[in-house]
Structures are given as C-alpha cells and as structure tokens.
Amino acid sequence: MKGLILKDLYAMGSMYRNTLFSMTIVCLCFGLSLGAEGVAAATAIMCATMIVTTFALDERCGWPGFAAALPVSRKESVLAKYAVHVIYCLVGTTLGFVFSIFVNIFGKNKLGFGELGVCAIVSFGISMLFGFVIIPIMFRFGAEKARFIMMAVIALPTIAVYFLADKVNLGGIVLTDMGIKLLYAAVVIGFILIGLASCAISVKVYAKKEF
C-alpha cells in the first residue's frame, strides 16, 4: 500500500504549490469576512478536494488498468485512496488552523485558542465526510462525471444542515450537558459508521470494475 500512497502524493507534485497559493489568496481576500472558523473550514475542504484530482490523474495515465495487474489487491487500492485522503485532510486542517490564527489576530470577533482548536476538529470532520461521500462516487463513475456530482455533494448537505439547524432553533430545543455529550457521541459514532460504509461500498464497487 505504501507504493500506492506514494504514487498519489508524487502525482500531485506540482499542484501543491498552486493549492497553497490559492489558499493564501482565499485567506488574504476573504479571511476577515469568512472569519477564523470560515478560513479553517475552507482550507481543510480545499485540501480534501485534492483526492478528486488524484482520480483524474490516474485515469489520464491509464493507472487503474495497470494497477489491476500489479501485486496489490483491489481492496488495497481502495484503502490507499482513503489513506491519501486522510493525509490531505490532516495537512488541510493543520494549514487551516495556522491560517485561522492569523485571521483571528486581525479579525473583529476574536476566538479563543480552544475554540480555534474545535474549529480545526470540525473542519477535519467535514473534509473527511466530503471524502467518505465522494470517493465511492469516484470509483463508480470516474473523475469526469463525478466532478458534477461533487457539486451536489457539497451543496445538498450544506442546505440540509442549515435547514435542520433552523428547525432546532424554531423548536426552542435547549440541550442539557448530558444531551450535548450524547450528541457528541452520536456524531462520532455516526462519523465512524459513515466512514466504514464508504470504504465497504468503494471496495464492492471497485471489485467489479473492468479496465
């Protein structure tokens, strides 16, 4: 699996500089309006989308067919993609955290260090979730078709979260300490279950692929 991970990290070589440049521009231009939390999330998600590019590069050089003849199982090929996604999400979250500290210094609504930490964790979760949804779609439809689906993948959950958040407010639900702990636990368990389901679906889809 090490070789498969290295392959994606090397293939993206020249694009890291461009992505870092884009992130810096986003922070400089929109940092104050997005706020520290917005910058943390935007940076993490930008890094998370890099996994989509790795699929496009694979297709361009005929890697999937070649990989099917290498001494790596298809399951390993799938798990390597998830491993690369975790790496990109961790890098994105770390960069986002650093950018958010800078934005926090100049912004009006100052956040504490702990709150910035929470922003980073939530950003990591969101960017990982993005991968959990998009990776099986990439394996099923390929990078080109999946790019359009990706837009929906980003838009629909965002709308759903806004809608649900609004409903919670309208209902006047007040969460107790225990309720908040249970909610956290449910979120973590849900996150793990979605991740496992995503891996299982990708393995199943990829096992049937012909190149």
Add this chain to the structure above:
Amino acid sequence: MEVKYAPALEIKGLRKEYKDFVLEGMDLTIERGKIMGLVGENGAGKTTAMKAMLGIIRADGGTARFFGKELSGGYSGNKNDIGIVLGEVNFYETMTPKQVGKICGGIYKNWDEKRFEESLGRMNVAMNKKIKDFSKGMRIKLALATALSHEAGLLILDEPTSGLDPVAREEILEEFKAFVSEGKGAILLSSHITSDLEKVADDITFLHKGRVVFTKSREELGSIGNIDDIMTEYVRGHKQ
C-alpha cells in the same frame, strides 16, 4: 504437475464475451526460456486476452496459470512474478523515474532499485527528468525497466515496440533476448511489427476474430513464408 517445473504461462479455454466480440476458449502455453509472439489484426483480441489472463477484466471462462499457480479470489501474490507493459508508461507524467522506482519499491516484493537504475542507465534514460519530457521511446524504456527490475519470471508486453525508431526497437529486442537467455524468464509479446517477432520470438500465436488460428514455432513458419504474408492470406481467405 509440480509448480517448480510448470510452464511460465499456461492458458486453457480463456473466454471473454462482449456484445460485439468473443474471445473463444483461448489455449496458450509458454515454457520458461521462450518468447511467444502474439499476432493478429486490430481487434483480433490480443489486448483482451492479455487483460483477461491478468485479471484486468473478468474472464467468462477458462484458467490462466502463472508458474503453475492461478490468479484467483483477489489473490495478487504471484503477480510479483509478472512484469507488464501495456503499450505505454502508466505513471503520471509529472513524475520522474526516481519517483517511479520508489513507488515500485512499495509495490513489488522483490523490487531491485540498483537493477532499475542500471537498466535505465543502459538505456540512456535520465533518473531525474520528468516523464512528460521523455520521447515515446524513452517512456517505453522506462516501462520496460520497471518490468525488468522486480525479478519477474514472465513479461507480458502489449505492443511495446510500436512507435519506436529502428534503433530503439533493436535495443529493446536485445533486452528481451537477454531476459530469456538463462532459460528462466519467458515473454508473451504482442506486436504488429512482425519483423521484430521474426527476430526474437521462438513461437508465434496467430489470433483472428477472438480465435486462435495457430501456434507455430518460428522455424515452422519460416518454411511457409513470413508472418505478414501468412496472416494477410488467412484474413483474405476468411473474408471470402
């Protein structure tokens, strides 16, 4: 048969069915130390056969045994014994051969970095140049160096010499001869350039419309005529 003495490749009844094409029960055996040429017109099924035997596409029937062992149930262990070139280098063009070496080191159990560097040096391929700056010949040489550097016993090569100039082709054919010279390695070589096969292949298998027409030794074929003429005559006769 003991695996130790098994042929490098033994295919029996390999079948793959598409809407408009059927690879019909292909049989093929390549002994160690031999080069088998696979010829046929475009769409005859050469690439389909290679993909089906390697598990790149799912065969609808038949078996492919590599050194006596079948690739089955997602098991990929004995693919360490197979070196492949599928017409081009399949690493992204911003990579360098040095990076390709590191990637292969993480994939092949018996990856030999020193041998890889020596092969590239012998073929005049720069280690730190990006693939996008390579000529077609250089790319193929990189793909070949990759296939030759993990102690593979069998090379499966799909059109490795097409698009190369005569000098580059000659160099690559020499690599093939060296690979089988000790009697351990074997090669399955698909090519449209039949003059290359006449130089290096011990046996030739002719595929037509998904069916094996014949497998003959080079000597046998030589007494009948050249491969191009035999193929052309057969295809014309088959159309009438």
